[in-house]
Amino acid sequence: MSYLYQLIKLQNLDHTIAEDKNKLGKILHAKQDPSELVELRNAVDTLRQKIQKLKTRLKDEELELGSVSDKLNQNQQKMYSGKVKNPKTLQDLELESESLGRRQTVLEDQMLETMTVLETDELQYDEQHAALTAQEEAWRQTHADLENQQRDVALRLNEYLSERTKQTAKIEANLLKEYEHLLKSKKGLAVCPVSYEMCQGCRVTVNNAVIRAIDHGEIVNCPNCQRILYLPHP
Numbered sequence: 001m002s003y004l005y006q007l008i009k010l011q012n013l014d015h016t017i018a019e020d021k022n023k024l025g026k027i028l029h030a031k032q033d034p035s036e037l038v039e040l041r042n043a044v045d046t047l048r049q050k051i052q053k054l055k056t057r058l059k060d061e062e063l064e065l066g067s068v069s070d071k072l073n074q075n076q077q078k079m080y081s082g083k084v085k086n087p088k089t090l091q092d093l094e095l096e097s098e099s100l101g102r103r104q105t106v107l108e109d110q111m112l113e114t115m116t117v118l119e120t121d122e123l124q125y126d127e128q129h130a131a132l133t134a135q136e137e138a139w140r141q142t143h144a145d146l147e148n149q150q151r152d153v154a155l156r157l158n159e160y161l162s163e164r165t166k167q168t169a170k171i172e173a174n175l176l177k178e179y180e181h182l183l184k185s186k187k188g189l190a191v192c193p194v195s196y197e198m199c200q201g202c203r204v205t206v207n208n209a210v211i212r213a214i215d216h217g218e219i220v221n222c223p224n225c226q227r228i229l230y231l232p233h234p
Helices: 003-030 035-081 087-168 173-185 208-215
Strands: 191-195 228-230
Touching: 003 087, 003 173, 003 191, 003 228, 035 087, 173 228, 191 208, 208 228
Parallel strands: 191 228
Antiparallel strands: none
């Protein structure tokens, strides 16, 4: 078979390889976690951390409220037991009890606010976590499909690349080098048909001498774009 035929066959193979490489790139891009899923994960994690802080705060407030209440009860027991006779001591106990009472009220209000926020956030967390679980499951299935597609394309691509190695071995080295250069510089179209006496790569008319040379099996370049020309079969 002529080198020209082998070049056409190689170019067709290169087009197929380029298409599969493009498919593989799109699959790899598609395998990245969707932005919506990442955002939901972050939102759920942020809410989880907030809930944990609220629970810690509520526990601290409960402990402090318990301590204040115990101290207030102790003071009241001393004040009303009749055992404390000193007016100054009674006055100090009364002042401290008033302060403890105010702190007790503040803590109770804080706890109520914390519990309200905590309850709201826990409800929101349950909703978002359920949505995240559903999205994660759907994404696992999609990701598995993409993995299968990637494997199939990669296997097919390896076969084409192996076939390309065999194909390039059939072409003379200098001609192959010229083809590779044209393939890059001419956007994937190194070997181009002549139709209606016109190069279909650059749309410039070629003369009869060029057409006869091609018809005789010679390697001929387009005088205008330098692509390697061939005559398509009728």
